[in-house]
Amino acid sequence: MKKLINAVDDVLAQSLDGFAAAHADIVVLGEERKFVRRRHGRPGKVSLVSGGGSGHEPLHAGFVGLGMLDAACPGQVFTSPTPDQMLAAMEAVDGGAGTLLIVKNYEGDVMNFAMAAEMAPGPVESLILNDDVAVENSTWTAGRRGVAGTLVVEKVVGAAAEHGQSLSELRKLGERVNAHTRSMGVALAPCTVPAAGKPTFSLAEDEMEMGVGIHGEPGRRRVKLASADAIADEMLTAIVADLSLKAASEVLLFVNGFGATPLMELYLMADRARRWLDAKGIKAVRFLTGSYVTSLDMAGCSITVSVLDDHARRLWDAPVHTPALRWGA
């Protein structure tokens, strides 16, 4: 295992300390590193709290700040945070208007957030995100997995929360965005969890895992490496079929790197994806290209398509000021 680390047990703590120091203008690291919270909260606003296993950076802590999350709980690598962490986060950012929990659909996360919700300091609702069209059930998931589309939900719902929407309005909005957001991924090379010390799966020199999950979970099939165009086309075909996208739809196109894939390749994928959509009469009116929902050092990418009606587009464009996503603020 070749990584820039000291001891396996210190990786998360040292990384969080560096993150909190680098972004001290935006975030505060909670006691015992249970959560990362927004430094400048806004009383009277519904609190958005998310979290999950670490190793997907900048998700989730990188999205804490104005216009997005109020707090994020980092678990150990690829391991759910505990209900205790979630409760501490909810209490730290409670603004008196309730808490919306944003949960990727993995059994550990769903169970722990449900336990935390029972202890919540006030009204609480949960959003379970499941944007991955690749497979129905998976290694750690009953139903579909929550993957890169999580960013889109956190951004859009975060903007609406900033505008003062109520807890139930935000939950409904989040459910709608989740339903209008679909993703699929491909891996060219596996990731290595520090505590394991060896790759989570293996791929031959000419193979790829089509439909891979963000922890390296199996996808639809393991096949020979194909061209970027063929890969993009297969992913988009699955995504668009699932969205029942109509011609003349306007969408956000999000090409997400898994950690070890150069930006040059991600833009190349984005180019093919927008042309493919265009040929179907679907217009990509917003783009996001980069490594935002990662899987440690996995090579590959995912494509996310999110339907943007006028309301969602305004919320996507609204100011955001977080460590990893920033515009208009």
Add this chain to the structure above:
Amino acid sequence: MKKLINAVDDVLAQSLDGFAAAHADIVVLGEERKFVRRRHGRPGKVSLVSGGGSGHEPLHAGFVGLGMLDAACPGQVFTSPTPDQMLAAMEAVDGGAGTLLIVKNYEGDVMNFAMAAEMAPGPVESLILNDDVAVENSTWTAGRRGVAGTLVVEKVVGAAAEHGQSLSELRKLGERVNAHTRSMGVALAPCTVPAAGKPTFSLAEDEMEMGVGIHGEPGRRRVKLASADAIADEMLTAIVADLSLKAASEVLLFVNGFGATPLMELYLMADRARRWLDAKGIKAVRFLTGSYVTSLDMAGCSITVSVLDDHARRLWDAPVHTPALRWGA
């Protein structure tokens, strides 16, 4: 070679097309893809033009926009752009106040930018950047290499240009920032140039290249993989000695990933680096952490320290609106 590409010859064009489409609000791709220019220029302002081999994305095209570059010329991967490209870029963004060329110190770039300067549409000055303290001469360089510190110069000088400083003032400012900015890198795994199809160098499972260049050029020595702390300490010792940094100095700490290194590891390195500096009485007052000056899919990182006086800090903090760096605008 496992990459998300189609044909080797199409990689750059397809990637640039995707980049230009994704950031059409900020940039325009020039004819024959000779350059990327700012969409909304400002007449009467000195133009900042940079460029270099591709494969370092988001550098340079990702830094075109308000408060940074006016144009960037992408060469083929790890290959200088041509004087013809540079001339076309200079002409496209000429605002009547002269052009400042920002050039990383590699023989091909220096020669081609010098040829372009002779044909410039108006007054022209050049900045040659050489922030890498690792080695004196290198594979493609007489003197020191220009590496991640380039971003700092482009940001600070770009802000000053936006404020209306003159060509000679900007050149002097750039020289001062370059002199106050030092970097060093380490590679844990090599990169693969698409046209070559195989890694540019090889490292054993327990080796690293200390002092590596951004094209995988040899560094100071090839040694056994060390801890993150030991790596950071060695790089900072070399950097700080070279800067003749005094206690109570205030600096920008920039931990830059080479392309395949997870953000989690970069923040861990940033944490050690700020603690190391702090122990010497040097205060990191600004941070940048991420993969901004990359080497395709090389694993590893560089550390850059830039001394920030009040003037430089204000310019660093000034608004910037580019595809890869954005704040305050």
